[in-house]
Amino acid sequence: MIRLLIADDSALMRKLLEGIFTAEGDFDIRTARNGNEALELVRAFDPQVVTLDVQMPGMDGLTCLSRIMIEAPRPVVMISSLTAEGAEATLEAIELGAVDFIAKPGGAVSLEIDRLRPLLVEKVRAASGARIRRTLRLTERVRHQIRGAGLASRPRPSRVSPSPVAKIGKVGMKPGSATLPGxxxxxxxxxxxxxxxxxxxxxxxxxxxxxxxxxxxxxxxxxxxxxxxxxxxxxxxxxxxxxxxxxxxxxxxxxxxxxxxxxxxxxxxxxxxxxxxxxxxxxxxxxxxxxxxxxxxxxxxxxxxxxxxxxxxxxxxxxxxxxxxxxxxxxxxxxxxxxxxxxxxxxxxxxxxxxxxxxxxxxxxxxxxxxxxx
Known part of the structure; x- marks a missing residue:
């Protein structure tokens, strides 16, 4: 059984998501209404994968995610809207260590969720076996410390010292095509x-x-x-x-x-x-x-x-x-x-x-x- 925690402030979304994964037959499921409940269940239930709504009252999804990645790292799939604001928040979540995201359905949620069912299941199954990179957790600890100190700067990814790049002439095109180096x-x-x-x-x-x-x-x-x-x-x-x-x-x-x-x-x-x-x-x-x-x-x-x-x-x-x-x-x-x-x-x-x-x-x-x- 795959232990799954669903965290969403919408009772309807919790019910729909729980129904989808219950029907699969191999998920052991708990639900949380907000970030605080989610953190408590991460400690008590020890889920193998978490779905986390970005926007929740009290402790929002990004704050909850950062706490999970510091205290008890595990695969997290974000549930986000397709708005510009939702996109920014989701990309921030991926930087913090989320494995993947699912776009929250618009309009008639109960109808749209059925269309998304195969993708939801596939993404959560894949996430349950995903590897959480140590470098992501380390980066998040640094960011957490910076935010705690009230600084706005963001650490750049560490760089290797790659080999020098050679200059390349215009070659590599098939006959009749304009030139491009590669x-x-x-x-x-x-x-x-x-x-x-x-x-x-x-x-x-x-x-x-x-x-x-x-x-x-x-x-x-x-x-x-x-x-x-x-x-x-x-x-x-x-x-x-x-x-x-x-x-x-x-x-x-x-x-x-x-x-x-x-x-x-x-x-x-x-x-x-x-x-x-x-x-x-x-x-x-x-x-x-x-x-x-x-x-x-x-x-x-x-x-x-x-x-x-x-x-x-x-x-x-x-x-x-x-x-x-x-x-x-x-x-x-x-x-x-x-x-x-x-x-x-x-x-x-x-x-x-x-x-x-x-x-x-x-x-x-x-x-x-x-x-x-x-």
Missing amino acids: LVLIGTSTGGPAALDIVLPQLPADFPWPILVAQHLPASFTGPFAKRLNRECDLDVVEVNRPMPLKPGTIYIGKGDADVMVAPRAAGVIAMPVPAKGSYLWHPSVERMVASALDHLEASHLVGVMMTGMGNDGAEAMKRLRLTGGRTIAEAESSAIVWGMPGELVKNGGAEAVRPLEDIAETIIEMVNSCAAN
């Missing part, structure tokens, strides 16, 4: 925002390739997420909310609830948002992004990176990338919050290198330098 393609899902927050700030300002990221998020979240990353990175970070030329020195975050694709134009190669395609389960789709890059760029000047996430999105396309001359990196099981997506890439033979999260930025730089030398 492209890094990153796919992430559950736990991805926290992983990207560690990897991307380690890339130096003179990094010579553009970086395109497919992170499974709703549309209202990717804009605020890009802005947060932009404050942390030496490279510029933007959301792909319209067709954009791919330029070195920029990280492009695919817009949520859509797919992001690579396409040639007379003036150069672009990244563009396209309507989500139903044949792909997750959006932005890693599989579709990598496949579009392979259609228009030489695989020998592509680096694919697969990090934490449940499922197998992108594993087949990244395997094809490697088999046709590209380079690939999969996050190691030892560091991944959920080793679904990178694990599938390793299992299908598509991972050239398997690296813990802290070493991924340096490995990207080494592979880019290798392309420059060839």
